[in-house]
Amino acid sequence: MAYSSATQKRLLEMLEAQFNQFHTELGCRAVISNDTTLEPVPLPTHGMGVEQLCMHFNDQVAPKLSASNGGRYWGFVTGGANPAATLADWFVTVFNQNVSKGGDSVASQLERQTIDWLRALFYLPDSFTGLFTTGATAANLLGALTARQFIGAQQGIDVAQQGMAGLDVMIYAASPHASMIKSLGMAGFGQQNWQCVDTLQDTEAMCIDSLATHLSRCDSLGKIVIASAATVTGTDYDDLIAISRLCETHGAWLHVDAAFGIFERLMNGPEHKTNGIEFADSITLDCHKWLNVPYDCGVFLTRQPNHLVATCHVDAPYLASSAQNQDYMSMGIENSRRFRALPVWATLLSYGRQGITAHIQSNVDLAQALASWLENSQYYVLLKPCELNVVLFKPGDMHVLQEVRLCLEAINQSGKVFMTPGVWQGERIIRAAFSNWETTAEDLLCVIELLERLAK
Numbered sequence: 001m002a003y004s005s006a007t008q009k010r011l012l013e014m015l016e017a018q019f020n021q022f023h024t025e026l027g028c029r030a031v032i033s034n035d036t037t038l039e040p041v042p043l044p045t046h047g048m049g050v051e052q053l054c055m056h057f058n059d060q061v062a063p064k065l066s067a068s069n070g071g072r073y074w075g076f077v078t079g080g081a082n083p084a085a086t087l088a089d090w091f092v093t094v095f096n097q098n099v100s101k102g103g104d105s106v107a108s109q110l111e112r113q114t115i116d117w118l119r120a121l122f123y124l125p126d127s128f129t130g131l132f133t134t135g136a137t138a139a140n141l142l143g144a145l146t147a148r149q150f151i152g153a154q155q156g157i158d159v160a161q162q163g164m165a166g167l168d169v170m171i172y173a174a175s176p177h178a179s180m181i182k183s184l185g186m187a188g189f190g191q192q193n194w195q196c197v198d199t200l201q202d203t204e205a206m207c208i209d210s211l212a213t214h215l216s217r218c219d220s221l222g223k224i225v226i227a228s229a230a231t232v233t234g235t236d237y238d239d240l241i242a243i244s245r246l247c248e249t250h251g252a253w254l255h256v257d258a259a260f261g262i263f264e265r266l267m268n269g270p271e272h273k274t275n276g277i278e279f280a281d282s283i284t285l286d287c288h289k290w291l292n293v294p295y296d297c298g299v300f301l302t303r304q305p306n307h308l309v310a311t312c313h314v315d316a317p318y319l320a321s322s323a324q325n326q327d328y329m330s331m332g333i334e335n336s337r338r339f340r341a342l343p344v345w346a347t348l349l350s351y352g353r354q355g356i357t358a359h360i361q362s363n364v365d366l367a368q369a370l371a372s373w374l375e376n377s378q379y380y381v382l383l384k385p386c387e388l389n390v391v392l393f394k395p396g397d398m399h400v401l402q403e404v405r406l407c408l409e410a411i412n413q414s415g416k417v418f419m420t421p422g423v424w425q426g427e428r429i430i431r432a433a434f435s436n437w438e439t440t441a442e443d444l445l446c447v448i449e450l451l452e453r454l455a456k
């Protein structure tokens, strides 16, 4: 099917119909699909064509997709796709750029501008350089890899070139996200090969005295500290000023996973919970969470890009460099890269600091409203005061479904909302995370009614 004007017209008609149908149904469709089976279809020898394909998709796939792009998907930390980013994401496919090297288009420059704007949005100094990644997991992996290169350089080993045999390193963290642990495994450190620093009582935040003791007793030549801003369950923030001072004293690399916690800066400025993040060696951010751009889109920033480039660059004649700026393929995991800066660029231009802050504040207000309803309910127990966008609770003694698993199952089976499980202070709990730009007070009321009904 060539791109004749008739084809273009049909594609746009199909897109429009799909878009309309999805958004018309979004408010009332079940938030998760109970039917996740896919009819087995053999690989066609003769393709069915785009018209048939569209019907097949609408028949077999679309009804079984979730409403994760809507206001009542409160599982994990799930953002939606705002209108500016949605349009830009369509453009990404229309232009289908490979943002690998500069020199053939303005795309790399646009990525650079967008990173500059994100730095400005979050009040981060110019000393940070970075790039877009597929998500926070990939950014955490780059954090582990860049730290590894730094530790190697301290010990006279170029890990990217020679491997990590003989590398002497100890890693410290208190409540790292699972993706950080996965990254430690992928970077060759081992998922289990890190020291768990104590947490402060009733929080997931790192105990500074415990870290200080660990670091002063450490006889490894290389040290990496992984801090959180914020943790995915408790939304707790590590004291980054104190941690960065300790890291400086002990020559340790400091990586901060601020995937969604960085957005707190928009409400409270740079001197509140994330104060000191500017002293980190590397930072993970996520745009497909609280910036509400479509998947997949994370960010990695570092103050030591030389170690990042040493890790990611490879020479090949056909890849010879042409641009005066560092090529993105030499800063990240992939050589070929999607133009994923564009939806972020569009979001920042369309909404500005004020519009984005309003989204964040609205999510936080709704989360706090749910928390205060739970606190006053005779059927539920609020497990932690809500300080950001995540609410932790469980059914109480008066609830007909006292077991957390059964209660969560009933909540999700209702189709009205989707929440995910967690563990808080050793206890199974239910997590509700507010990160979708479209979540409204009506959504909250709908869920409160459901929670009330299920309890009785």
Ligand SMILES: Cc1ncc(COP(=O)(O)O)c(C=O)c1O
Binding pocket: 076, 077, 134, 135, 136, 137, 138, 177, 179, 180, 230, 231, 232, 257, 258, 259, 260, 286, 298
């Ligand atoms: C703090 C933190 N780090 C990392 C991740 C992983 O993010 P992604 O799924 O974008 O890779 C998450 C996801 O919830 C997170 O909350």
